[in-house]
Amino acid sequence: MSNWKVWCDGACAPSNPGPCAWGSVIEDPEGNRTEHCGFIQKMGTNNIAELTAAIESLRRTPEGA
Helix, strand or coil: CCCCEEEEEEEECCCCCEEEEEEEEEECCCCCEEEEEEEEEEEECHHHHHHHHHHHHHHCCCCCC
16 A cells, blocks of 8 residues: 555635645655646635645646555
8 A cells, every 4th residue: 555645735725715835745656746726717715725725736646555
């Protein structure tokens, strides 16, 4: 069984709702880390940003990991 680690977050600034983005760091079983991020839209919410961070992080891990 492989041991992948994911740290992710999303936020809006300067207000909620407002412009929002997400970011994540993914660590593979060998300890190699990759960083990912993205702008979502001009008007979004913190909830959208947080969920997008989790979904985009899962998309970037191998199936079954």
